Amino acid sequence: MEEFRDRVLDAVDWVFDRFYDAKDFLTQHPNAKRWIIEGVSCVVVGILVGVLTFNILNHEKKKLAVTDENAATPVQEQGSEENIEAGSSMDGVNPDDFADVVIEVVDPGEYASNIAGWSDAEIEAAVTERSGHLEGNKYWGPVSQYWESKGITGNARYCTYLADTANKVYSPSDFDGIAPEVIHAIKNEMYARHGYSFRDQDLYNYFMGQIWYEPTVLPADFSEKTFTETEVKNLDMLNSIDPL
Structure with missing residues (x-):
């Protein structure tokens, strides 16, 4: 002690x-x-x-961070995906100038690049997880029928872009006979590929059902300068024929 x-x-x-x-x-x-x-x-x-x-x-x-709450109610706003005007970079250009371009509307040979390396099990799990977004969706029915007409079935429908708008210049004739909902989805797919977070409930749910879609950019932060020259041409053309 x-x-x-x-x-x-x-x-x-x-x-x-x-x-x-x-x-x-x-x-x-x-x-x-x-x-x-x-x-x-x-x-x-x-x-x-x-x-x-x-x-x-x-x-x-x-x-x-985008949750279902961010896409609660369809909103019409200037500059949003619902009322995009033709880009100024294509002013004075007639869409018919591209009429001699012969291109398939869909090239399903490859999955979207960000999921190209996924295993079948990973794809199946992602499709199952997101399947609820497509229930009752007004775009999924026509798009699903469109895929079937192209021979695309199963999980490939959730992994493949509707159109290769980032690399190919399309003409209005390429979309003859295609449902209005599919044309509208193809146009908005250009935004989705750049991470645009849709406020319209149906568009948001449709793209959430596509496992390649990753919403990362809020509408207020999105800039159309993100688009390449090829994408601008396709966007202008799609705006001219989009009936929705």
């Missing part, structure tokens, strides 16, 4: 010795106190800046 008490007293003496050493040091070096205060201030400012930066980045991440 006495040995323990002696150790405690030694520890207390050591603490007091260090305290007086620090006091003597500050007395002999008047600038040391200022250096310590400045150092502590820099550390505090650094921590505050780090916390502020983290909160800003976290806020942006949450802002891009």
Whole structure:
């Protein structure tokens, strides 16, 4: 017991010795106190800046997070996918200028690039998880029939783009006889491929049923400058024939 008490007293003496050493040091070096205060201030400012930066980045991440609540009610707004006007970059260009371009509307040879490496099990799981979005959807019925007419069945219908609008320039004649809902879906697919988060309930649910779709950009943050020259040409043409 006495040995323990002696150790405690030694520890207390050591603490007091260090305290007086620090006091003597500050007395002999008047600038040391200022250096310590400045150092502590820099550390505090650094921590505050780090916390502020983290909160800003976290806020942006949450802002891009899309849930079913974000797509509650169909909204018609200027510049949205429902009333896009032909892009100014194609002013004065007649869509009939592309009439001599002979291209298949759908090239189902490959899945969307972001899921091309998925296994059959991963695709099946994703299709099952998202299948609820397509129940009663007004676009899925016509699109499903369209796929069947092209010989595309099963899970491939959820993995493949309706049209290769990013790489091929289409003409109005390429879409002769295609249901209006399918044409409208193809036009909006161009936005979906760039992560556009649809406010229209039917469009949102239709694309959520496509396992390649990843909504990451809110309408207010989307810029049509994202589109390539080929996409702009296709968008202008599709706007001219889209009946919806």
